[in-house]
Amino acid sequence: MTIAALPQPYLLFLGDVGERAFLKTALGLADWASEHCIGEYRLPGAAVTTGLPAMAPVEARAGGARAMVIGAATPGGGIPDSWIDGLLQALGAGLDIVSGMHVPLSSIARLAEAAERQGRQLIDVRRPPNSISVASGAKRTGNRLLTVGTDCALGKKYTALAIDRAFRRRGIASDFRATGQTGILIAGRGMPMDAVVADFCAGAAEMLTPDAADDHWDVIEGQGSLFHPSYAGVSLALLHGSQPDVVVVCHEPGRRNMVGAAGFALPTVEEAIETNLLLARRVNPQVRCAGVSFNTSALSVEDAERLMETEGARLGLPVADPVRGGPAFDRLVSACLGQ
Amino acid sequence: MTIAALPQPYLLFLGDVGERAFLKTALGLADWASEHCIGEYRLPGAAVTTGLPAMAPVEARAGGARAMVIGAATPGGGIPDSWIDGLLQALGAGLDIVSGMHVPLSSIARLAEAAERQGRQLIDVRRPPNSISVASGAKRTGNRLLTVGTDCALGKKYTALAIDRAFRRRGIASDFRATGQTGILIAGRGMPMDAVVADFCAGAAEMLTPDAADDHWDVIEGQGSLFHPSYAGVSLALLHGSQPDVVVVCHEPGRRNMVGAAGFALPTVEEAIETNLLLARRVNPQVRCAGVSFNTSALSVEDAERLMETEGARLGLPVADPVRGGPAFDRLVSACLGQ
Numbered sequence: 001m002t003i004a005a006l007p008q009p010y011l012l013f014l015g016d017v018g019e020r021a022f023l024k025t026a027l028g029l030a031d032w033a034s035e036h037c038i039g040e041y042r043l044p045g046a047a048v049t050t051g052l053p054a055m056a057p058v059e060a061r062a063g064g065a066r067a068m069v070i071g072a073a074t075p076g077g078g079i080p081d082s083w084i085d086g087l088l089q090a091l092g093a094g095l096d097i098v099s100g101m102h103v104p105l106s107s108i109a110r111l112a113e114a115a116e117r118q119g120r121q122l123i124d125v126r127r128p129p130n131s132i133s134v135a136s137g138a139k140r141t142g143n144r145l146l147t148v149g150t151d152c153a154l155g156k157k158y159t160a161l162a163i164d165r166a167f168r169r170r171g172i173a174s175d176f177r178a179t180g181q182t183g184i185l186i187a188g189r190g191m192p193m194d195a196v197v198a199d200f201c202a203g204a205a206e207m208l209t210p211d212a213a214d215d216h217w218d219v220i221e222g223q224g225s226l227f228h229p230s231y232a233g234v235s236l237a238l239l240h241g242s243q244p245d246v247v248v249v250c251h252e253p254g255r256r257n258m259v260g261a262a263g264f265a266l267p268t269v270e271e272a273i274e275t276n277l278l279l280a281r282r283v284n285p286q287v288r289c290a291g292v293s294f295n296t297s298a299l300s301v302e303d304a305e306r307l308m309e310t311e312g313a314r315l316g317l318p319v320a321d322p323v324r325g326g327p328a329f330d331r332l333v334s335a336c337l338g339q
Numbered sequence: 340m341t342i343a344a345l346p347q348p349y350l351l352f353l354g355d356v357g358e359r360a361f362l363k364t365a366l367g368l369a370d371w372a373s374e375h376c377i378g379e380y381r382l383p384g385a386a387v388t389t390g391l392p393a394m395a396p397v398e399a400r401a402g403g404a405r406a407m408v409i410g411a412a413t414p415g416g417g418i419p420d421s422w423i424d425g426l427l428q429a430l431g432a433g434l435d436i437v438s439g440m441h442v443p444l445s446s447i448a449r450l451a452e453a454a455e456r457q458g459r460q461l462i463d464v465r466r467p468p469n470s471i472s473v474a475s476g477a478k479r480t481g482n483r484l485l486t487v488g489t490d491c492a493l494g495k496k497y498t499a500l501a502i503d504r505a506f507r508r509r510g511i512a513s514d515f516r517a518t519g520q521t522g523i524l525i526a527g528r529g530m531p532m533d534a535v536v537a538d539f540c541a542g543a544a545e546m547l548t549p550d551a552a553d554d555h556w557d558v559i560e561g562q563g564s565l566f567h568p569s570y571a572g573v574s575l576a577l578l579h580g581s582q583p584d585v586v587v588v589c590h591e592p593g594r595r596n597m598v599g600a601a602g603f604a605l606p607t608v609e610e611a612i613e614t615n616l617l618l619a620r621r622v623n624p625q626v627r628c629a630g631v632s633f634n635t636s637a638l639s640v641e642d643a644e645r646l647m648e649t650e651g652a653r654l655g656l657p658v659a660d661p662v663r664g665g666p667a668f669d670r671l672v673s674a675c676l677g678q
Contacts, residue, residue, distance in 0.1 A: 137568030137600045198540045198573045199533035229476030229579050229622050234537045236565075237572025261476045264621075278614070282603075283568050 006123065006188040007066035007096050008036040011057060015072040015083050016045035025100060025182050026050050026071025032161050033186045038065050043086055057086075057093035067096040067123070069185055077102045088114050096121040100181030125184045128196045128204065135202035135241050137283055142212025145336055146244040147222040147293065150272045152231065152259045154252040155322070156222035157183050159293040162322035163248065164219040166333040177208050177220040179238060193223050194234055201234060205241025218242075222250070226275050227267045228258055236279060243283045246336050247276050252295040253307055269315065291318035291332040345462065345527040346405035346435050347375040350396060354411040354422050355384035364439060364521050365389050365410025371500050372525045377404050382425055396425075396432035406435040406462070408524055416441040427453050435460040439520030464523045467535045467543065474541035474580050476622055481551025484675055485583040486561040486632065489611045491570065491598045493591040494634040494661070495561035496522050501661035502587065503558040505672040516547050516559040518577060532562050533573055540573060544580025557581075561589070565614050566606045567597055575618060582622045585675050586615050591634040592646055608654065630657035630671040 010033075012026045020027070029037055030050035039055040050071075057068060068090035074080055079087075079101060087097055091114045099105050105122035106112045115122045145163065147156040160176060161183075167174035176183070178190030191208040193201065209218040220242050224231030239247075249272045258264040267275070273289045280287040292315060296304035304321060308328055312319035318335045320328035349372075351365045359366070368376055369389035378394040389410075396407060407429040413419060418426075418440060426436055430453045438444050444461035445451045454461045484502065486495040499515060499522075506513035515522070517529030530547040532540060548557040559581050563570030578586075588611045597603040606614070612628045619626040631654060635643035643660060647667055651658040657674045659667035 134599070135569040137603055194536075194538035196537050197533075198535050198537045198576065199570065201537045201572045202569055226575075226618075227621060230474040230541055231538065232579055232618075232621075233540045233572040233574075233576025235572075236575045237537065240568050240571055260473070264476055275617070278617075279565075279571075282566060282571075 006098055006125070006185070007121070008188050009038045009065050010036055010067055010069045010098070011055065011060035011065045011090070011095060012037055012040040012050060012052060012071040013068050013083075013086065013090070014040055014042045014046045014048070014050070015080070015086070016043040017072040018045065018047040020048050022073045023048050023050070023071060025069075025073065025185060028182050029069065029071060029185055033188070036188065038063050041068065041086065041090075043082065057090040057095055061093045061095055065095060067098045070097070070099045070101060073101070079103055079108060084108070084110055087111055091115055091118050091120045094120070096123060098123045098125065098185065100125045100185055102126065125181045126192050126195050128192055132196060132200040132207055133203045134200060135206050137240070140206070140209070140211045140243060141214060142216045142218065144209055144218045144220060144242055144244045145246040145248065146220045146239065146242045147248050147250050148235070148239065148272065148276045149222055149225045149250040150227065150266045150269065151225050151252070151255060152228055154255065155250045155293060155295040159248060159250050159322050160219045160221045161186070162329070163333060163336060166329070167217055167219065167337075170333070172217060172337070173213065173215060174217040174219055177218050179208070179221045179223050183221045193238055194231070198233065198237075201237035202241035205238050209242055220244070225258070225272075226279065227264075227272065229261050229264060239276065239280050240283050244280055244287055245284060246288060246290045247280065248291055248293055248332070248336065249273050249276065249289060250293045250295070254298060269311070289317065290335040291320065293332070294319055294321045296321045296324065345437055345464070345524070346460070347527050348377045348404050349375055349437070350394065350399035350404040350407045350429070350434060351376055351379040351389060351391060351410040352407050352425065352429070353379055353381045353385045353387070353389070354419070354425070355382040356411040357384065357386040359387050361412045362387050362389070362410060364408075364412065364524060367521050368408065368410060368524055372527070375527065377402050379410075380407065380425065382421065396429040396434055400432045400434055404434060406437045409436070409438045409440060412440070418442055418447060423447070423449055426450055430454055430457050430459045433457075433459070435462060437462045437464065437524065439464045439524055441465065464520045465531050465534050467531055471535060471539040471546055472542045473539060474545050476579070479545070479548070479550045479582060480553060481555045481557065482585075483548055483557045483559060483581055483583045484585040484587065485559045485578065485581045486587050486589055487574070487578065487611065487615045488561055488564045488589040489566065489605045489608065490564050490591070490594060491567055493594065494589045494632060498587060498589050498632040498661050499558045499560045500525070501668070502672060502675060505668070506556055506558065506676075509672070511556060511676070512552065512554060513556040513558055516557045518547070518560045518562050522560045532577055533570070537572065537576075540576035541580035544577050548581055559583070564597070564611075565618065566603075566611065568600050568603060578615065578619050579622050583619055583626055584623060585627060585629045586619065587630055587632055587671070587675065588612050588615065588628060589632045589634070593637060608650070628656065629674040630659065632671070633658055633660045635660045635663065
């Protein structure tokens with residue numbers, strides 16, 4: 001992926017996938033980037049819809065689409081043979097193909113040849129740009145918010161998207177800054193932090209969030225967790241490179257063990273706040289934690305509300321679930337702005 | 340670089356370099372890996388010697404050399420035209436070429452063609468292996484010591500080499516584990532941590548320091564500093580992946596500003612101890628700081644000894660300069676072993 005803008009609007013490719021779990025990218029795009037999605041293209045066998053109009057690549061191109069995004073995943077992470085004809089149709093119709101999958105599109109010979117012949121792009125958003133510098137640590141203008149977590153995969157992207165959207169609704173100049181492949185597809189740009197060579201990782205975060213106007217906010221999607229034994233280095237490079245004024249700690253109440261790290265318990269929310277602030281102060285002594293984002297998807301409305309109230313009182317900070325929204329989330333957004 | 344062993348013994352290539360500062364790699368190899376160096380090869384104009392016997396590639400090959408190592412650096416980091424004939428001579432004589440320079444050897448067409456034709460290897464030790472996994476965080480057997488620092492470039496490699504050597508002198512099974520290009524050339528193997536893709540960085544450190552016998556020590560060369568705004572992510576990934584039982588904090592008294600990061604003061608030694616232990620406990624709750632390594636090269640003998648004594652008493656830890664050695668360094672080594 002490059003910092004440059006992806007070709008939009010998109011046609012979403014759903015393949016022949018029958019389970020919602022494998023369509024998170026397409027569903028996320030339909031939720032968060034619907035203004036950039038003009039339709040969906042399903043193969044026979046696809047059992048789920050995003051709700052966008054069904055259309056073939058030729059129709060989508062005629063309707064203004066510039067790229068087809070692979071919005072489906074597979075258990076092994078590869079691109080099945082059954083998808084190839086659909087992808088070739090898109091190239092033939094004049095659409096670029098955008099993918100966040102592990103396997104590079106150009107590694108599939110039939111796609112590479114067709115794209116070359118037709119002058120179309122195969123864009124892998126997992127590939128970082130070549131032009132990243134080592135971080136300088138120099139103070140930048142504008143305001144930055146970073147979502148951080150007690151673990152991976154518990155709502156850092158969603159929280160950043162929701163805060164960015166709330167900022168805009170309040171008339172505040174704000175950019176969601178994507179750091180992972182789904183976020184990059186949503187934003188149409190960003191930096192795949194986990195694919196950057198380690199020495200340049202903080203530099204990549206600096207590049208992602210450049211100098212901006214004094215009243216502008218970058219709302220940055222966090223990655224991993226300082227407490228995760230596999231990915232903490234990425235999290236620290238992102239924390240230093242983002243130079244946040246505000247962090248929001250994301251947590252899933254009830255989760256006991258770190259994803260993919262057997263035997264590692266989650267830290268407490270307080271530990272996550274303290275450690276993130278301790279390390280972030282190195283690049284921004286004014287950094288503060290504005291609040292906590294809970295992923296309460298496993299709880300009933302009543303249990304979730306009770307828990308967020310209790311925890312908010314205990315921590316002395318706004319605690320909210322951005323998916324549930326409501327006054328609690330408004331308070332969290334206000335606290336981010338120092339209001 | 341691969342985890343696999345480099346071809347040794349070496350012939351050291353000094354090029355036509357006239358300044359000691361550009362021969363740090365060759366001088367480091369002559370100091371720390373003299374048993375693997377059979378001679379040096381200088382071009383006309385070279386003004387410095389490592390003290391090893393001068394010989395041409397053909398003689399070196401006849402004497403058992405298997406590779407010529409580029410032991411010289413250039414201001415721009417490239418390989419000057421004036422070196423090419425010397426490098427071609429080495430390939431012609433049956434030597435592989437090993438380089439820690441930024442520019443890949445194979446990017447120079449004449450070298451790539453000659454190596455191909457003669458069935459010789461061009462080995463860039465900055466290139467990590469392709470087979471690195473994401474870290475698991477699982478506890479490994481054996482003992483691990485990691486040198487960490489208040490900044491970059493103040494003696495972490497030297498300290499690790501000196502401790503490994505002292506362990507061996509005491510009859511303790513020990514391996515120096517190299518994490519940067521010069522260290523890798525010295526050890527003949529290792530992992531170029533700063534060149535690993537961020538997501539795999541802790542995994543690379545796990546791969547570098549595998550399960551070992553209960554009485555075995557891995558003495559691991561640290562990288563960067565948790566306090567450096569450019570490289571802290573690499574340092575944390577290495578700290579987590581190394582899972583150290585012991586850290587030794589390296590510091591240069593009198594240094595005020597971080598290398599390459601304008602406006603960033605060095606942390607105190609106490610801050611460096613606390614922060615490294617705080618983050619290392621995540622993967623090894625038993626981790627301890629055994630002592631402090633001072634780089635006192637800018638001080639007189641008397642000033643250095645007085646400072647180390649005062650600081651040792653203040654910190655309650657052994658403080659020593661491994662270059663000066665002596666009883667202070669013996670105490671530091673004993674403390675590493677828990678003696």
